[in-house]
Amino acid sequence: MGAAELSFDDLTAPRLSDVQRQILQHTERRQVDLDVEQMAAEAVAEAGVDDFAADDGFWDRVAAYVGAIESDDGLTQLIRGTLRQRVVRLLRNRLSLTELLKRHPEIESIPIEKPFIVVGMPRSGTTHLVNLLAADPRRRALPYWESQEPLPIPGQGPDVHGVDPRYTRAKNEHDAMMVSAPATAAMHDRFPEAIEEEVEILDLDFAAYVLEWHARVPGWRDFYLGLDQTRHYGYMKKVLQALTFLRGPRTWVLKSPQHCEQLGPLMATFPDATVAFTHRDPVAVIQSTITMMAYSDRLRRRTIEPQWLLDYWADRVERLLRGCVRDRALVPADRSVDIGFHHLNGHELDLLDDLYARAGVELTSKVRRAFQGYLDGNPRGKHGSVRYELQRHFGVSPDELRSQFAFYFERFDVRPEGH
Structure with a gap:
């Protein structure tokens, strides 16, 4: 029996559950303070060290990040509290990284060799593909729990059952999410073992697009787009080197939609990468995202504002895709593949044969069995599917929305979905 289809009749005018109402009533009582000095002091207290390895613009980036959150006056105190925790966590992780690099300078000479990198829009099969590739036991990937806390806190070792406290914290957070917002699993289930995007660790340098997913921050988008990402991708590589040092193997599987508009910095940082591009009808991507x-x-x-979501994310997806069309040639043709979403389901092993051949990596029978095991255990729609009603909820037809993406359909093998 298949999982249920989710249909939202209250998407833009939500009827909150008792649990959701109680959570908001409890959290709205106190104004969350986002003072940078206070958050930095908390990070220092938690990490037990105080060297942020701040480059010239580091505190400017932190100020821009926090300033963007402050400028969004529609946020509940619940999410302001979550974002405050995020800033403290990022600062703490950065402190721990600096300390680890001081103790083990050899980390920065660890090669991140021949990574597989999945590049594509959110909701275009990137999560499916990267989790599948991560089933190859010869490769290292970034599970969600580790993306949130890449470096252990000094003095916090595994519990009596051998479980890392960072994993336990991620699991508790996920369990709480399943209670407070259960439909999340059908759309994007971030359970602790799920493979996460490495832009989460790029955020230790306060230089990624991630904040756009948490708040309405067009100011941060513009600031981020103005940064020299080659430098920041270099920092991200340093975090990957540290993670490799802590727990091998050293051959990575990476993925993020952000790379679509940063192919230059991506290839400068990982010149021997083999890249799998996933392509899907932008309408399907946008309706799923919004x-x-x-x-x-x-x-x-406090309010949903469907028109804002439509306008912002249609523009954001267009920017990402224009970046991909503009810079696709920066990735060597003999070390990259373009995968249409319509080819992904059911043809994965053929696609992986091609990808591994281009990377010059043997696809052994053992790895092939691991891939098949993953596919058998993770059918599409495992957690349920969502009925998307673009016209009803966002006041636009798929064809209207699709008309702004002719440049993308002309460049790649993409099929329209739905009408």
Whole structure:
């Protein structure tokens, strides 16, 4: 029996559950203070060290990040509290990284060799593909729990059952999410073992696009787009080197939609990478993204504002895809593949044969069995599917929205989905 289809009749005017109402009533009582000095002091207290390895613009980036959150006046105190925890956590992780690099300078000479990198829009099969590639036991990937706390806190070792406390914290957070916003699993389930995007660790340098997914921050988008990402991708590589040092193997599987508009910095940082591009009808990407955002906003915001979501994310997806079309040639043709979403389901092993051949890596029978095991255990729609109603919830037809993406359809093998 298949999982249920989710349909939202209250997406843009939510009817909160008792649990959701109680959470908001409890958290709205206190104004969350985002003072940078106070957050930095908390990070220092937690990490037990005080060297942020701050480059010239580091505190400017932190100020821009926090300033963007402050400028979004529609946020509930619940999400302001979550974002405050995020800033403290990022600062603490950065402190721990600096300390580790001081103790083990050899980390920075660890090669990140021949990574596989999945590049594509959110909701275009990137998560499916990167989790599948991560089933190859010869490769290292970034599970969600580790993306949130890449470096252990001094003095916090495994518990009596041998479980890392960072994993336990991620699991507790996920369990709470399943209670407060259960439909999240059908849209994008971030359970502790799920493979996460490395832009989460790029955020230790306060230089990624991640904040756009948490709040309405067009100012941060513009600031981020003005940064020299080659430098920041270099920092991200340093974090990957540290993670490799702590727990091998050293051959990575990476993925992020952000790379679509940063192919130059990506290839400068990982020149021997083999890249798998996933392509999907941008309408499917946008409707999936804004439905997920609107659902999450019932706890994050005082009002949903579907028109804002449509306008912002249609523009954002267009920018990402224009970056991909512009810079696709920067990735060598003999070390990259373009995968249409319509080819992904059911043809994965053929696609992986091609990808491994281009990388010059043997696809052994053992690895092939691991891939098949993953596919058998993770059918599409495992957690349920979502019925997307673009016209009803966002007041635009798929064809209207699709018309702004002719440049993308002309360049890649993409099929329109739905009408």
